[in-house]
Amino acid sequence: MKAIYKRELKSYFDNVIGFVFIAILVAFTGIYFLAYNLAGGYPYFSYSLGSVLFIFMLAMPILTMKSFSDERKLKTDQLLLTSPVSISSIILGKYFAMVTVFAVPVCISFLCPIIIKANGTAFLVADFSTIFAFFLLGCVYIAIGMFISSLTESQIISAVGTFGILLVLYLWPSLIEFLPTTANGNIIGFIILLTALVFIIYSITKNWLISAVLEGIGLAAILITYIVNKDIFDNGLSKLLSNISLTAPFETFAYNQIFDIGGIIYYISIIAAFSFLTMQSLQKRRWS
């Protein structure tokens, strides 16, 4: 793992990618810091960080796009996969290298609350914990980007795909508002969701019996719940889906100054889930 970590990290700074990524994040953090805190006089740095989140969508794909797709294209994955290292340590090595690159702008941003402090009232604890949440959210995005990169041979597809997913995640809270509010509308939504899920299960297992049984059980459960208690379905979809919002825990940190332990656990589990998916995607490629 150490060898891969070292090589990856070095490669980020041998290419311009590492520098470009750091430059973009530092520059935009600086701009928002200047606009909101220095010029606007707002004492919370976390507010600026909330806006930097938007820049994530552009910067993260640059960092993650080549992590696995490039290996596959240059066939260097053959070296990694035939050497006596486990797949998980390959993934962790690469992941930590990206996290390290990302840690550079995050560390620089620790200066901002201190600058505010030097010029008046600052809320150091709140700001520092927001920076921590910001870092974790970035790590989640890196894990997602890494997974997308492991799916394709092309860096471009990897970058665009990651951008698309991050954009959807960014817009998630607003998108949810478009969902139907009535019980009848929601039940249709749930059925569509269930069918999509069953379809995914089918495409993985290729077993129509299991899929059909699952679909049947799901449908029955939805219908029984609907007959027993119709009111649950009012706004049910948006309630369910807003729980998966990735930015919500960060916003609790940034705007409400609450240290959200649940949110941190949520972030860490998403990181673990996507690292696991990356592992599966690498494994799967060997069997197809």
Place this chain on the structure above:
Amino acid sequence: MIEVKDLVKKYGNHMAVNHLSFTVEKGQIYGFLGPNGAGKSTTMNIMTGYLGATSGEVLINGLNVLEEPEKAKKSIGYLPEIPPLYTDMTVYEYLSFVAELKKIPKKEKEESIEKVIDMVKLEDVEGRLIKNLSKGYKQRVGLAQAILGFPEIIILDEPTVGLDPKQIIEIRDLIKKLAKEHTIILSSHILSEVSAICDHIMIISHGKLVASDTPENLENLMSGQNTLQLSIKGDKEKVQKVLRSIKGVGALELLPTVEDGCVEINVTISDKTDIRENIFYECANNKLPIYTMKHNKVSLEDVFLELTESKQDAKEDNDILLSEGHIEEKEEVSEVSKEEKLDESNL
């Protein structure tokens, strides 16, 4: 050392490797020979744990590559078809990265890198970026990577591709040198290469092992079809009549005359017995002086073509080593009978 048991790899409906089984013994050079697309690279990729097999298993020193990958892979050095090089690193950096990947202890690391660089003759380019190297040098860096740490088994997929003739000879010598302490498996579609360096040849066609033996034995296998080329002074009809009377003589083929008054003739020997003496005495009795007698052994090339191509194709493209993998279904039949024949003679 290596045991491959009933290996199958399917890509959709296409059988890339078709029930392949063989064992590899210590300290020899094995050659995988087969036309392009025969399944050589796929087999090597499965043996090294890069790909998973549809069914069957590979045991390296008794360890299953899929169940205990880290232990099993430790004893393998692999050079894939396309050398897996990080082009943004220098040669030395790259080799030191590979050394760390292979978990070579820190103390020995530098020494073994130096040794490998010396063996593959990379001193001149040690500090250069891999992306600026020529194809030949890249191939050598790939080879260096494979032998780094001196694993027991070294697997090389077409190691001499892209090298100039001088380099090819150097690499062959290197492989022979390595074979003293290592087991080497290499693949090639170039026959002369395989016959020059390998102790044991495995011919693969359509993902099946069609022959596995030493180069000499493979040639002997086909000795039923050996021919004698004779140049006899005398009358055409008489020569043919005399030759026909000898037991074991098969078809006669007249060749264009080279010397005046001499008959050039190709005699196919149908028996496996040596009939050269009989021919000599018979001709002498009939006052037919033999000017030359040459034993034309079936070359490895013929064996290869026999086993991998249809007979018709083989005759047409006798001069090329192989035709690029367009092998038709109909050969399956002839192949099967060949296999049986080989099995018998192996026994």
